[in-house]
Every structure is written in structure tokens, then in C-alpha cells.
Amino acid sequence: MVATIFIVGLAGSGKSLLSYSLWEWFSKQKQDVAVLNLDPGVINTPYNPDFDIREYIDIWDLMSKHNIGPNTALIVSMDLALAYIEKLNVEIGKANPDILIVDTPGQMEIFAYRVVGDYIVRNLLGDKKMLIFIMDAVFCKDPKNFISNLLVAASTRYRFEIPAINVLNKIDLLDKEEVLKLYSWYRETEVLTREMEKHYDTYEAEMMIKMFKLLKKYSVGNLFFPVSAETLDNLDVLIQAVTRILFGGEEILE
Ligand SMILES: Nc1nc2c(ncn2[C@@H]2O[C@H](COP(=O)(O)OP(=O)(O)OP(=O)(O)O)[C@@H](O)[C@H]2O)c(=O)[nH]1
Ligand SMILES: [Mg+2]
Secondary structure (H helix, E strand, O other): OOEEEEEEEOOOOOHHHHHHHHHHHHHHOOOOEEEEEOOOOOOOOOOOOOEEHHHOOOHHHHHHHHOOOHHHHHHHHHHHHHHHHHHHHHHHHHHOOOEEEEEOOOOHHHHHOOHHHHHHHHHOOOOEEEEEEEEEOOHHHOHHHHHHHHHHHHHHHHHHOOOEEEEEEOHHHOOHHHHHHHHHHHHOHHHHHHHHHHHOOHHHHHHHHHHHHHHHHHOOOOEEEEOOOOOOOOHHHHHHHHHHHHHOOOHHHO
């Protein structure tokens, strides 16, 4: 059985580093874990990809052959990637890892909001699938950014219709009080409301809080974990949640 974890998030939020940290953690637990790089535009990855879309698609070649810029080339390459999903599935099937971590492209809208992403999530090998949505903790220190990022997370989650976890990454760059504050914003709407009212005018604060309440209402049970992909703070807690979703228990944590 292959359990597939898609790592999605805004550019620079830490998708690739978290892919590596998760891979390292599972490997240390003697789990059979592999990483698939789905970002055709990346030059260096922190992990050694077991499977790699760059084996099939050369974004630099596309740019020079068709005289297109990097964003268009990325769109074209993701569309081309569809033709290679079956080939990747054959590769993955042969290796048959227990856990497959999928690092997605930097420009997340190409994966999250175009048909290709949906196709990949549906058709890539995986008996069980889940999504980790990463948010950058430094960006989220502003309550408005925090709510906007959660809205993006929710829209991504509803698009893919697989279990999802929100991760607040890079907490090592915040002090402890700041992390606790962000956590309390998520848990207690009144605290977030006060913070919004402190920094923004009434209209803006009211609108954002209304959106946040809606989001919480329809994302009941959506999990939220502050971690650091760099220092591995709280990664154990995230791994436990991932394990519960994918395997329904603690069996692979021993
Ligand atoms: N301090 C700190 N830095 C981090 C953490 N996670 C990622 N970074 C750094 O943030 C930068 C971006 O990380 P990546 O893992 O490349 O992020 P990404 O989301 O894959 O980036 P794109 O694929 O370009 O969208 C790198 O310099 C990482 O070293 C973290 O938890 N703490
Ligand atoms: Mg990346």
C-alpha cells in the first residue's frame, strides 16, 4: 500500500524543505519512504528525489524553444506532465514505497487552481492520499495575512477533497510568545478579532473576521500545526497527525 502526501503552499513557504524533513524523519523510523519532485522549475532540492518530473520535462528547453517566459513555461510543463503521470506511476509502483511525499511547484496556483493539479492528485499512485498545506509563519504574523493564507488553504483543500492539514512553518524564526499568539488566533476568534481591530479599520477588520468565521465553520476538524522544517520543532506532533490520517493509528511510529 502506498500512502501519498501532497505538500502544497505559497512560493517559498518551505514545501521542499518540509518534504526533506518528513522524508528524513520517516527514514529514521525505518519506513520505506520516497520523494517525488513535481516542480519542473527547481534547480536544487534539499532531498535526493526518488522520482522526478525533470526526468521527463525540461523547462529551460521549453523556454528557449518556444520563446516563452518562466511562468508560461511552468504552465506548459505542468500540462505536459499529464502525459507522464502513467510513467511516474510505473516507476513508483516498481519501488512500491509505503509513503510517497510529493513536493509541488513553487507557483502553487498552477498546481492548486488548474485542471492539471486535480488530475495529478486523482491519478498519481496512492491508496491513501492527503494534503499538507504550508503557511509561512513570518508572513502570518500580520493577522490579515494570516486570514488570507487560511483562505487559500481552505480553497485548496476543498478543491482536492482529500484529508488536509494546515502547517504553520518556520516557527524557529518567531519567538515563543509569537507562536503562541498565532496559535491562539486560530483557536479563539475573539483574540483574532481584537488583533484585527487593533491594526485595521472597522470595515476591513469586520470583513476579514466574517470570512475567518465562515472558514472555521466549514473547516471543522481541519488541523493546524506550528512546526519548523529547519529545526524540526513540533515535527513529531505533525507526524503523529499524518500517521493517524494515513494509517488510522500509531502503528508506524514505533
Ligand atoms: N528558518 C527556516 N527557514 C526555512 C524553513 N523552511 C524553509 N525555510 C527556508 O525558506 C526558503 C524556502 O524554502 P523551500 O523549502 O525552498 O520553499 P518552497 O515552498 O519549496 O519554495 P518554492 O518551491 O520556490 O515555492 C529556503 O531558504 C529554506 O531554507 C523553516 O522552517 N525555518
Ligand atoms: Mg520548492
